[in-house]
Amino acid sequence: xxxxxxxxxxxxxxxxxxxxxxxxxxxxxxxxxxxxxxxxxxxxxxxxxxxxxxxxxxxxxxxxxxxxxxxxxxxxx
Amino acid sequence: xxxxxxxxxxxxxxxxxxxxxxxxxxxxxxxxxxxxxxxxxxxxxxxxxxxxxxxxxxxxxxxxxxxxxxxxxxxxxxxxxxxxxxxxxxxxxxxxxxxxxxxxxxxxxxxxxxxxxxxxxxxxxxxxxxxxxxxxxxxxxxxxxxxxxxxxxxxxx
Numbered sequence: 001x002x003x004x005x006x007x008x009x010x011x012x013x014x015x016x017x018x019x020x021x022x023x024x025x026x027x028x029x030x031x032x033x034x035x036x037x038x039x040x041x042x043x044x045x046x047x048x049x050x051x052x053x054x055x056x057x058x059x060x061x062x063x064x065x066x067x068x069x070x071x072x073x074x075x076x077x
Numbered sequence: 078x079x080x081x082x083x084x085x086x087x088x089x090x091x092x093x094x095x096x097x098x099x100x101x102x103x104x105x106x107x108x109x110x111x112x113x114x115x116x117x118x119x120x121x122x123x124x125x126x127x128x129x130x131x132x133x134x135x136x137x138x139x140x141x142x143x144x145x146x147x148x149x150x151x152x153x154x155x156x157x158x159x160x161x162x163x164x165x166x167x168x169x170x171x172x173x174x175x176x177x178x179x180x181x182x183x184x185x186x187x188x189x190x191x192x193x194x195x196x197x198x199x200x201x202x203x204x205x206x207x208x209x210x211x212x213x214x215x216x217x218x219x220x221x222x223x224x225x226x227x228x229x230x231x232x233x234x
Contacts, residue, residue, distance in 0.1 A: 007131055008201035009212040050199070053134040069131055069199070073214030076128065076135075076159055076200030077112050077171050077191055 005069040029058040082156040083139035090169045098156040099176040106180035108187040112171035114164050124205050128161040131199035138198040150182045
């Protein structure tokens with residue numbers, strides 16, 4: 001089970017701040033594709049990804065127990 | 078009291094307290110950047126803002142910016158506090174204080190910190206106007222993965 005965190009526009013679009021995705025291992029790239037299709041989240045093409053609070057790459061593999069956060073373009077400051 | 082140098086808070090920021098965190102005898106300069114909520118942006122009037130953060134990661138990223146600064150400018154001390162939640166016009170959203178023996182480093186490092194923050198710190202603002210609202214993103218022309226992202230090895234540890 002992978003815990004998924006959503007923020008800003010993504011969070012609003014889905015109406016929730018977290019999701020649970022059932023699987024053992026998956027690449028970020030595939031995970032993004034799956035969510036994009038399942039929830040019509042076209043924004044997924046423009047978000048960064050963090051695994052367990054560290055930025056990750058598209059080809060990185062996440063596994064059950066990981067927390068994956070999708071980070072839309074940031075606008076702090 | 079030992080306050081952390083890098084913080085995300087929900088209450089108003091007291092600038093003096095952030096300055097105090099970087100005060101030290103070897104410093105000859107302290108630069109303070111105060112980011113405030115602007116009323117007019119590109120002809121649109123903002124009524125108030127809402128900031129949201131991925132809090133634990135935001136603090137980590139602020140700490141990472143601090144480490145980058147110390148590498149680039151040895152003998153510098155920095156403190157950054159960002160406020161989240163609902164902010165009114167002119168409220169303080171962020172304070173960055175940098176102390177160094179000489180002023181040049183303190184100015185440079187301070188600007189570096191705010192530019193880096195706008196690249197990698199997971200904080201988002203939502204502008205509320207008279208006739209609508211929107212999440213703001215992409216204030217910088219960013220690449221998909223910012224410099225300073227960890228390598229595969231770091232991610233997989």
